Amino acid sequence: MMSYIISKVSQNTSGNSKYVxxxxxxxxxxxxxxxxxxxxxxxxxxxxxxxxxxTDK
Structure with a gap:
């Protein structure tokens, strides 16, 4: 889930790396x-x- 969010943030910030x-x-x-x-x-x-x-089951 976080990987998806990170990819979306990366796409939407266009060079603003602080969010990434x-x-x-x-x-x-x-x-x-x-x-x-x-x-x-x-x-x-x-x-x-x-x-x-x-063992646990």
Whole structure:
């Protein structure tokens, strides 16, 4: 979704890169949050597996 927004902003700003830079920064921030959430979920799953000796389903 952000890639689509970034492409539209790029098309509509015709050389005004501050909006594209801001959209890129937002995309990087959101990706970091998704990565952190995935790592947290994996860690919780591994912890649960160690405790119960069963995998999450």
């Amino acid at each position: 830079d801001r959209a890129d920064a937002i995309e990087r921030f959101l990706q970091q949050k998704r990565d952190a959430k995935a790592a947290q979920k994996a860690q919780a799953s591994n912890s649960n597996k160690e405790t119960t000796n069963k």
